[in-house]
Amino acid sequence: MDLAMAARVLITTDYLRPGDKVDRLLREHGLEPIYSPSRGLRTPADRKALFDGAVGAILASEPVTADMLAGAASLKVIARSGVGYDSIDTKAAQRSGIRVCNTPGVNHDAVAEMTIGLMIMAARSLPGVIQSVKDGHWPRTAGRELRGATLGIIGYGPSGRAVARLGGALGMTVLVSTSHPDPSDPAVRFTDLHTTISKADYLTLHTRSDGTGKPLIDCSGLQAMKPTAILINTARGSLIDEEALADALTGGQIAGAALDVVQDEPLTASHRLRDVDNVLITSHLAGQTIEARERAGVAAAHAVIDVLEGREPTNVVA
Template structure:
């Protein structure tokens, strides 16, 4: 039987803790880091001859899985798995797992950093000061503002707790309210959260259609900021461009986009009140270590006939 494990996650490399763990179990890690788009042939052959894979967020298609006749397990070194054709995987008997709970603190911390940038205009001030200006524009405080959180998984819970600790009013939209949550945290339907928030932050799973479209953007306060550190598909980007152009909201801070890396013609580049980071919310040293080891353990578990943590199909 093949012992080959393809690894496309770019921060995993030979000799690291993940490599050592896999080799301890007699597996053979093969590195093919995701860096830009692959040719059709490269895609078709990526998983061929491998019994397992630890994959980044690049698309894993039905055609790729059909070619991978030895493949038994695909482990995402992250939480999102919408890049994997899970229906095809299930059809071909390939298990798919993610690594829940490994990066929620990292995601919450970047969310806080983006909120602070919106409130303090830190990027503008730092850039202006370096260019020889001395910006003295008044900023705003987070304390006393309303933090709207959509989604109450691990990262949603983490940022809600941070918001409450900062003295913000926290209101959460989720289909699974937590009756044991801090009593200062309120739960409401998504539309109520959208309309109430001064800072609206997304922590939901991928949905078939965007959660934030034209109607909900129009319902936001014109002083509110939209923050997304979850998935680019949660926002209708064309609607967001329209809302920004009409000054329906105060701005947006986005760590994820519909197409990544950001294209040169993306109209979001044209707004001074939009701050975009490069899908790095979960990319701390600590979170990477946890994610890599959790993905490796999922591969090992399946190959040993066990059910892994984070099993999707």
């Protein structure tokens, strides 16, 4: 194999650029970063050729299928510059001997702050108020306080824990549904999934999908929520049945929702949720702070370097 080809590391994460800290780190280890930023769906031909000549890859959240990996003859490691890896066919990667890593713990504070921010925006109807002021009006909309409300958290990894701490600091009652409860935490009440969903004034998701392809929050989950509740998702779009959510929002079944992630990104022009007034949608920004981006990029680069230099990486998912 050509040495220059063997040293190539594909980078699709759009905020990583030539000359930055990650670029310099890879080059210090004799690797050649090759940039192909992820900005929406690639053509079939581009997807098929994405990994050509690459021994490593630092990827955004775009899909990586078995067909794409079948032609990746030299690829040894994929590192996600983030936590979620649902978009990667990890079984196909394992069959091809490709290690898959992620970078947990680098953006949980950023995600938690965004989650609380979305809750406040929804509770105070801020997007509508801001737009109304721009349109020349002066609305005096009465919102709701977070203090005294019940915060329901599904999932208790780093992001869920960070949200729980912030919610507690704001004077909220914190309920958590998780398969890994921490009884030593006196500020949190661990409950079953139904209780968390049904008691929450603000229900926020911080978990992975269960691998079955079924959404965590479907028609029955939405029906179990309070009619005054707000649903927040900064985790994965696949966790919510979006058609059922649109029905619940337009029918007054729940008061509102705030989504930083959707099933198919970017949100299509014809998506039903675009025409729903009581939903806030942001463009997958929860973990996108300057500080978190640098930590994620450097952690992903170290994972690639470790595998290529024969060491066991820190966070292996496949």
